Amino acid sequence: MTEKFDELHQSQDTEAVRWLYGEYSRKDLEGMDPVCLRALLRERVHHTIEVELYPALTGEKQAHAKMGSQAALVWEVWRSRGLPTEEPDLQWCQQYLDIAARVRAGEKVQINQPLPEPFSNQEMDVVRKLMWERRSIRDWVPNKRVPDELLEKILEAGRAAPNACNLCVVRFVVIKDPKQQKMVWSDIPTPYDRCTLIVICYDRRVYETVGHDRLVPHNMLLDCAAAGDHMCLMAxxxxxxxxxxxxxxxTAATFKKKLGLPDYIEQxxxxxxxxxxxASIKSRRLPLKDMVINQE
Ligand SMILES: Cc1cc2nc3c(=O)[nH]c(=O)nc-3n(C[C@H](O)[C@H](O)[C@H](O)COP(=O)(O)O)c2cc1C
Known part of the structure; x- marks a missing residue:
């Protein structure tokens, strides 16, 4: 299995993308929906360049002679279709594709990125305050809507959350109209007319493109959860x-129907x-000793 994975991962074919979960010819790539093509590009760059590069940088393993050839094919098709190339995620792909090209040319590559540094005590106080003082709020001031610039900050926080395989599967639907919010069910009565709702969804097509819907479907939900947590902290x-x-x-079915969301968008x-x-009394957690179950 591992050998097969390695072999397919670094396929030398320049006319097809072949990997464990499927195969796309150049023609397939030329006809692929841009959302799916971009996901495939991001995933291929992540798995066949970014991740592969670590052992090569530390000298543990020699980089594959054809490193990044599959991602390069997807990128070539992307550009030949005249799709935009300037957005940051695509620029990031381009950076790794350039590195892969240098590796293929036999260059010993170094990546000079700053390493994380411990926060100062003052910064740690802020982090602690954020993590331990955040609480769920279930009632809001009437007639006081969250302004768009704050909403954007919250959405940006969701965007910054980690995501599995660099696939960026998460999507947001922002609902400000109280009439639409009433479609949401919750076990706790929620005064929807006083809040804005952010529906955190995922685009199922993204995982289907790379076969991860069969391999790690739960990661789509985990990505949404990570985004949700980031957003609540920012709020x-x-x-x-x-x-x-x-x-x-x-709720999801009613929502999808009433909002006319496409079938591939799941909440x-x-x-x-x-x-x-x-504000409720801040709920407290289990003691750590009851959470770390392998403690001696
Ligand atoms: C997956 C998940 C689902 C939740 N669903 C609801 C919900 O439907 N209604 C609600 O009022 N709170 C919901 N909450 C909030 C929890 O009740 C809350 O986080 C928990 O009681 C701890 O309180 P705290 O957030 O104030 O620390 C949910 C939280 C999570 C993580």
Missing amino acids: HALGLGAVWLTCTEK ALHVAVGYPAI
């Missing part, structure tokens, strides 16, 4: 109050955000 830092709202299948959770009116 708290902005002096707003947010809460996760469980999204049942029934994972909803985050409600507004100006806090009532």
Whole structure:
């Protein structure tokens, strides 16, 4: 299995992308939906260049002579179709593709990126405050909507969250209209007319393109959860109050229908955000000793 994986991972074919979960000819790539093609590019750059490069940089393993050839084919097709190349995720792909080309040319490559440094005590106080003071808020000040510039900061925080295989599967639907918000079900009565709802979804096509819907489908939900957590933390830092709202299948189906969302957009959770009116007593967690289950 590992050998097969290695072999396919670094396929020398310049006319097809072949890997464990499928195969795309150049013609397939030329006809592929740009959302899917971009996901394939990002995944191929991540798995066949970024991840492969570490052992080569440390000298543990020699870089594959054809490193990045599959990603290079996808990139070539992307550009030949006249699709945009300037956006940061594509520029990132370009950077790694350039590195792979240098590796293929036999160059000993170094990546000079700054390493993480421990935060100062003052910075740590802020981090601690953010993590331990955030709480779920379930009632908001009436007639006081979250302004767009704050909403954008919250969405940006969701965008910054980690994502599996660099596939960027998460999508957001922002609902400001209280009438539409009423479609959401929650076990706790939520005054929807006082908050803005952010529906955190994923685009199923992205995983289907690279076969991860069969291999690691749960990662789509985990990506949404990571985004949700980032957003709630940012809301708290902005002096707003947010809460996760469980999204049942029934809610999701009603939502999809009423909002006319495409079939491939699936909802994972909803985050409600507004100006806090009532703060609950901050809930406390289990002691760490009860959470670390292999403690001696
Ligand atoms: C996956 C998930 C689903 C949740 N669903 C709801 C929900 O439907 N309604 C609600 O009021 N709170 C919901 N919450 C918030 C939790 O109740 C809350 O995080 C927990 O009680 C801890 O309180 P705290 O967030 O104030 O620390 C959810 C949280 C998570 C992580």
